Amino acid sequence: MRTSAWKQSLWLLLCCGVAFAAPAAAHRPGEIEVERGRVDGPSGPVDYEIGTLYVRENRYTPNSRVIGVGFARIKAPRATGAPPVFWLPGGPGLSVLGSFTDKSESAQSRLRSWLAFGEVGDLVVVEQRGYTLRGERLTAAYPASPLDRPASIDDDARSMRELARAAVAANPDKDLSGYSIVELADDVDELRRALGYERISLFGGSFGSQWSLAVLQLFPHRVVRAVLSGVEPLDNGYDMPSHVFAALQRMGFEADRDPALAPYLPPGGMMGAVRALHQRFAAGPVRVRVRDAQGREQEVTLGAQDLQLALLAHTDEAGRWPAFILSLYHQHYEAWAREVAAQRAAGEIKLIGPLIDTGLGVSAAREYRLRSDPALDYLGAWNFESYIASARDWPTPGMKDSFRLPRRQEIPVLFVHGDWDTSTPVENTRELLPYFRNGRAIVVHRGGHDGAFYLLRDAPQAKKAVYEFLRSGRDEGLPAQVDAPLPKFEVPDFAPPPRG
Template identity: 85%
Template sequence: MRTLPLSVRVLPLRTLFAWIAFACLLLAGAAACAAPAAAHGPGEIALERGRIDGPDGPVDYEIGTLYVRENRARADSRLIGVGFARIKAPRATGAPPVFWLPGGPGLSVLGSFGDNSESARSRLRSWLNFAEVGDLVIVEQRGYTVRGERLTAAYPASALDRPAALDDDIRAMREMARAAVAANPDKDLSGYTIADFAADVDDLRQALGYERISLFGGSFGSQWSLAVMRLYPQRVARAVLSGVEPLDNGYDLPSHVFAALQRIGFEADRDPALAPYLPPGGSMGAVRALHERFAAGPVRVRVRDARGRQREVALGAGDLQLALLSHTDEAAQWPAFILSLYHRRYEAWAREVVQQRAAGEIKLIGPLADSSLGVSAAREYRLRSDPALDWLGAWNFASNIASAPDWPTPDLGDAFRLPRRSDIPVLFVHGDWDTSTPVENTRELLPYFPNGRALVVHRGGHDGAFYLLRDAPEAKKAVYEFLRSGRDDGLPVEVDAALPKFDLPDFPAPAR
């Protein structure tokens, strides 16, 4: 699951756009902004060079723009830019280059080359570590790249005086889709399918002169990688995928998400500091009690919003389902959030909901890519009959499926999205606390990869492969060796991540 419903999506981009404009000026020497497309033809690249400080001294890199047709089926379609960067290995290793595909959709990463923040420096350090494998190529996504366009769509504010309702979310998604298409008459939005994302990778491979490549991607980056492997299998040597999202799994089964919550709850219930807050049945007992409470009727909470205004918001069963979905990314925080609601401390949650129901923007390539992937009839049947629907609702998929006809990207069909045998060696790295792309995704996909391996990280969340393995240096070393040589004999089947320190509710534990 990459996106959440409109009801919980908050993406303030004004600050981001201002930063992009500043970055284009700051990085003029590295050409952070794309060269004019008119000077190039499809499949051509524009390259500039820059230098960053590495742990052992200066490191040279290239940053560039790949020019591609917005709609590959039309010879007269306009050219658009796709950003990329390359860090060449200091010495030849004989290994195929690693193409690093970010997630999202809409994770733009090339700004890291000119950013001094700790997160940017950390990302650069991780990229430099690939030098022991070979060349590293970072590819951004058409439609959301610092070297081209960043397509966004506006969505309207939601009412505060009634609880969230799935029918309202479906209606809002469909209206937003139609408005987004109407607002972009100069663009061919049908060209933003995941197959086009994959073709961009192969075009860049050819433009840089590589015969074969390896792939490294997490979350949507793993799905994007699987699309490349499906369409260009002869060009892919091997792949390392984390937070795995199969092509037919754009929408997660509620029961798989719920199972990850149960695994988190099992550990939280054994934390002595949380014990005084736990009801009978522990964390999941609190979820059950909340489910029954909000099924009986909504509650109204008065809070002050970010501007200090007094607001009243209605919170109902749908809001609880959304909260269970949206508060699971950080496992260490989830039990305290649920226990606060159980003890009727709704204020922090209500302030979040007020912010979430405000008008905002989304990255347009998300629903465009999702609509191109669609869902098989068998998968949709499993979604709509899942036993955990009562707990989590259909927020994860209903609005996307209902609005698919309103988006112009064509459905690529079952021949594309259903899993089939692949002999490409793939290492799947997956955390069993991942609530965004549950570990069951890997377990169901692995049988189709006879040369594949799964490395399950106990207590791992929705993170990249090397972050998941931060407490397992030998496993990390084995992953680099797999990328370099294809050898997998040093890879474990499972590793344990450290037990996190769970947050506590911000009020004293109630007396027993």
């Protein structure tokens, strides 16, 4: 899943996993080291390889140190004649190789999806330099934010600048300028060569789609075809507020028609609640007293810019979003205040998120659209301000428009996108599709940020067509739209107010 800038600044990371690669200094760039294992598949045991690719931390600096990048390969049980599929995870900073041993449902679901690629061909999973199970996990601590004043985008931008300078100072033995999306694309091609493949296909969601698009820009002659979901074009790393707001409107349309929510809806329905909240908090902050996990009482101050973040809370769980917003509308702030208190606590951030995103940046035209977007009043500049403000403090080199902006492509690409996606809005696909002469798009109506993954999980005919596209390039069976089921909306946990 793409981690937006606003989520990155709030995300508390629990580092659990151990980097168990051999010391990188003993290896040469381009070398791979492989271990073998076996897991239970749907038709019996399946062998896999898990390994480390050794690469220069910065390919453009002579004598740069050698670091490890984790990967895994599951070979097809029989030859299909199709190119291998390179599966690129999201984030930045989603480490997935633990799926072979982790027994959690999310890990096992991911593993089952990997095993299903056997009908297409070999599957190669590539992790990201700087946050990989087979190498280093670069993180930095950030301090707690005060509870006695509202959140502030300006404060967040200053904190991001301070974090950048502290991260550079804390890592004198590392060349943090090497953690760019270009280096990640180079890692994919270097692994392709090391594994002996002439050409490959790509499968990526969220940041994995943006990473895939970087590979397409730099190595088009090496890519046969691609399936990309939750699509993030190279110039769209910072989401357009009005596109995100449109996804909220689509959710609100369905919620307004739910009989169980009807007693809680104000005039104007869900979007009427959003407008009323916006006006309420524009008039001044509120203070809420809650107890923390240890039972200690604390007061949390919530302001207009906290509300901007709150409008995006729980949108990745669409069934919860209406009840959350309606609770705020009816002045039930306690659950929200507890969430905000947790978000303002000290934590850790994965460094490759801001390193990659600030280096990639956006074009001047995109920044102009972001800063003049009509939905800024509702959602604010949380998604881009701290990264734009701190770009010069992070050491990754800035990309040029010749790399960021889309160009005409002949490579067949299937885009899969949910129209309830608030992390990478569906407008991303609609803007990018015209550049791909052999491109196709599937819109998952009511689909969130897991577009293709939902499609492969719960729509068997579409799933079969996607696999056939990856195997042969044929697209005859691909639908233009798939309808996800309407979620069961939660109801606020208090009685509806009396009607006046």
